Amino acid sequence: MTSDPPTIPDGLVVVVKRECETCQTVVPVLAQLDAAADLTVYTQDDPGFPGDPAAIHDAELAVSWHHDIETVPTLVRVVDGAEVERTVGWHRPEWERVTGVENLGEDLPPMRPGCGSMSVDPDKVDELRARFTGDVLRSRRIDVAEAEDDIEMMFTRGWADGLPVVPPTPERVLAMLQGTSRDPSEVVAVVPPDLVECTVEKVAIAAVMAGCRPEYLPWVLTAVEAACNDEFNMHGLLCTTMPVSPILVCSGPGTRAIGMNSEGNALGQGNRANSTIGRALQLLVRNVGGGRPGEIDKATHGSPGKVGFCFAENDAESPFGRLAGEHGIDDGVDAVTVFAGEGTRIVFDQQSRDPDSLARTFASCLLSVSHPKLVLKFDAIVVIGPEHARVFAEAGWGRERIVAEINGHTVRDAADLVRGVDGIAEGLPAPFGGIGDVPKFRDGGLMLAYAGGGAGLFSEVIGGWVNGDEGSEPVTRAVHY
Amino acid sequence: MTQILDPTSERSVAERQLVARPESLAGLTVGLLDISKPRGDIFLDRIEERLTAVGANVKRYRKPTYTKPAPVDLRHEIATECQVVIEALAD
Numbered sequence: 023m024t025s026d027p028p029t030i031p032d033g034l035v036v037v038v039k040r041e042c043e044t045c046q047t048v049v050p051v052l053a054q055l056d057a058a059a060d061l062t063v064y065t066q067d068d069p070g071f072p073g074d075p076a077a078i079h080d081a082e083l084a085v086s087w088h089h090d091i092e093t094v095p096t097l098v099r100v101v102d103g104a105e106v107e108r109t110v111g112w113h114r115p116e117w118e119r120v121t122g123v124e125n126l127g128e129d130l131p132p133m134r135p136g137c138g139s140m141s142v143d144p145d146k147v148d149e150l151r152a153r154f155t156g157d158v159l160r161s162r163r164i165d166v167a168e169a170e171d172d173i174e175m176m177f178t179r180g181w182a183d184g185l186p187v188v189p190p191t192p193e194r195v196l197a198m199l200q201g202t203s204r205d206p207s208e209v210v211a212v213v214p215p216d217l218v219e220c221t222v223e224k225v226a227i228a229a230v231m232a233g234c235r236p237e238y239l240p241w242v243l244t245a246v247e248a249a250c251n252d253e254f255n256m257h258g259l260l261c262t263t264m265p266v267s268p269i270l271v272c273s274g275p276g277t278r279a280i281g282m283n284s285e286g287n288a289l290g291q292g293n294r295a296n297s298t299i300g301r302a303l304q305l306l307v308r309n310v311g312g313g314r315p316g317e318i319d320k321a322t323h324g325s326p327g328k329v330g331f332c333f334a335e336n337d338a339e340s341p342f343g344r345l346a347g348e349h350g351i352d353d354g355v356d357a358v359t360v361f362a363g364e365g366t367r368i369v370f371d372q373q374s375r376d377p378d379s380l381a382r383t384f385a386s387c388l389l390s391v392s393h394p395k396l397v398l399k400f401d402a403i404v405v406i407g408p409e410h411a412r413v414f415a416e417a418g419w420g421r422e423r424i425v426a427e428i429n430g431h432t433v434r435d436a437a438d439l440v441r442g443v444d445g446i447a448e449g450l451p452a453p454f455g456g457i458g459d460v461p462k463f464r465d466g467g468l469m470l471a472y473a474g475g476g477a478g479l480f481s482e483v484i485g486g487w488v489n490g491d492e493g494s495e496p497v498t499r500a501v502h503y
Numbered sequence: 504m505t506q507i508l509d510p511t512s513e514r515s516v517a518e519r520q521l522v523a524r525p526e527s528l529a530g531l532t533v534g535l536l537d538i539s540k541p542r543g544d545i546f547l548d549r550i551e552e553r554l555t556a557v558g559a560n561v562k563r564y565r566k567p568t569y570t571k572p573a574p575v576d577l578r579h580e581i582a583t584e585c586q587v588v589i590e591a592l593a594d
Contacts, residue, residue, distance in 0.1 A: 161513070258569075309512075
């Protein structure tokens with residue numbers, strides 16, 4: 023598809039287009055240069071322009087593309103096959119300096135700005151990139167028949183997640199790859215359940231399908247790396263009958279740069295970055311990893327979050343730090359935490375104005391994660407809303423105190439939690455009945471995040487899958503740009 | 504013509520020939536892999552009894568957790584020690 027980049031000849035090279043007034047203005051200068059030196063003129067649009075001197079038609083824009091022409095006119099001086107210097111637009115002193123020819127364009131105004139080169143025209147760039155750099159792509163190309171609808175075909179081939187996906191054309195995938203400096207052929211992770219080595223290119227394809235913008239790609243790549251390892255255990259998480267999926271908690275200044283939502287409805291619909299970054303990971307697991315419901319994915323009910331579940335913490339305004347900070351990431355560094363979790367459950371408390379009362383509310387609500395009589399095996403993330411966070415902040419409670427107080431109020435005698443107690447067959451196995459007081463959560467198992475709108479005395483509990491070696495450990499990674 | 508890129512792993516499935524099904528299990532080494540689900544061992548104990556009764560030589564294996572694939576070394580061990588493997592997924 024692509025050939026060797028075209029070379030430009032030694033001497034003076036000027037790139038122009040008829041549509042540019044400044045290019046028209048400098049035509050007399052081109053005639054002067056043609057008489058005084060070795061001059062080659064390339065025309066981007068009309069092969070008949072300027073006419074005298076005659077120009078080469080850069081019809082495919084190959085010369086313009088490969089020599090990074092962003093403005094017309096551009097004047098380049100080439101010595102022994104290499105560019106020595108260039109100037110853009112018309113500026114008499116500069117043109118005289120670069121060419122070494124004096125008295126250029128004496129009738130012309132001393133300077134005029136140039137116009138945009140056709141090779142950087144936003145309407146053309148994707149097509150040009152595909153034409154000139156398309157062979158970095160290694161994925162099989164599939165021709166879509168004229169009569170075939172390209173959205174429907176994604177459904178028919180089983181590549182969609184129930185919702186339409188964006189067809190991953192080479193142009194779209196190459197544009198997506200602009201979002202990272204990593205090589206498209208670099209292996210990012212081994213994706214379960216088929217345990218496939220997955221390249222940056224395949225992640226970019228999934229990101230296109232999900233509807234991501236190129237600037238989201240580093241976040242998607244980081245999420246894939248964070249999820250596809252033995253510690254997080256994406257494999258088990260995919261296969262389980264429990265309704266869990268990888269949940270991405272993002273934080274850092276980069277979340278604001280890409281427009282993620284950490285405020286009103288942050289866990290809901292409507293924000294492109296929130297909705298598509300999590301979706302890209304799940305589409306990758308489906309299509310590259312081979313994990314699909316009805317096949318290896320055995321979830322009994324699943325949850326709405328399995329389409330994708332990603333949100334940003336408002337770490338800039340959090341009074342108690344951020345989740346990534348709990349896992350050793352320095353302040354100000356963009357990070358993703360991936361957590362194996364279910365759907366959300368509200369903590370409704372509109373009355374508590376003192377922190378102790380509010381902590382007891384949290385504790386009461388958190389007891390029901392999975393089952394009130396099961397302890398230590400499940401973690402949870404509590405997304406504390408700003409109005410609740412304020413109660414803790416005004417009392418001077420930091421992160422550690424909040425967690426310790428809440429977990430402290432969950433402590434119960436294990437004997438009361440044993441199978442059969444209260445007429446409920448579920449619970450702790452009998453031998454655990456004698457271990458005395460137990461909290462609901464293991465050390466580090468109760469995690470906090472700060473997100474949500476400014477109005478509403480609510481927080482949200484996200485219960486976890488089984489933790490530890492048997493299940494999943496949350497993994498936090500700094501975003502790799 | 505619109506072109507799209509293949510979003511899958513593009514792996515071609517390896518073709519493998521199944522070994523011929525044995526006429527009888529007598530004298531064969533049969534492997535039973537416990538995936539560590541609660542009470543799976545009790546179920547396998549019973550299977551072992553019935554296989555032994557028809558003359559099979561039963562070897563028992565256990566993988567550390569049901570949520571991860573069996574370690575490579577364990578799979579190799581089973582493959583080299585057994586002629587027949589019973590693999591079942593249950594909950």
